[in-house]
Amino acid sequence: MSNQDECYLCGGIGEVETHTTDSVLVSVPCPECIAVELQEERAEELNKIKDLAMTAAAYLNQAAEDVADWGAYASEYFQEKHNLSFDIKLYQQRSNEFLAIAEGRASNIAAAQQGGNS
Numbered sequence: 128m129s130n131q132d133e134c135y136l137c138g139g140i141g142e143v144e145t146h147t148t149d150s151v152l153v154s155v156p157c158p159e160c161i162a163v164e165l166q167e168e169r170a171e172e173l174n175k176i177k178d179l180a181m182t183a184a185a186y187l188n189q190a191a192e193d194v195a196d197w198g199a200y201a202s203e204y205f206q207e208k209h210n211l212s213f214d215i216k217l218y219q220q221r222s223n224e225f226l227a228i229a230e231g232r233a234s235n236i237a238a239a240q241q242g243g244n245s
């Protein structure tokens with residue numbers, strides 16, 4: 128609603144007048160104001176998703192570090208037997224995937240954001 132003052136369609140009133148099919152003059156909610164409001168809501172939702180993705184990325188990165196730290200206590204034999212380096216890389220990769228979402232690099236988020244900003 129913050130753009131309502133500048134609304135080209137209703138001048139900030141939030142309503143516009145139109146005629147029904149039988150020529151009766153009626154006031155209806157301004158479609159431009161509704162569109163702006165929906166875009167703002169969409170941007171808020173995207174920001175929430177990005178915040179959640181950023182949190183998940185941080186947790187997974189911490190998990191990767193913890194696995195590396197604790198795994199270092201195991202002998203080289205068991206590190207290799209249970210493929211410790213693979214597990215560490217897996218958590219790092221998952222962290223990077225969530226980071227990509229948080230930064231809007233994931234294609235689906237980027238596309239949604241483009242639509243919202245237009």
Ligand SMILES: [Zn+2]
Nearest residue numbers: 134137157160
């Ligand atoms: Zn308006």
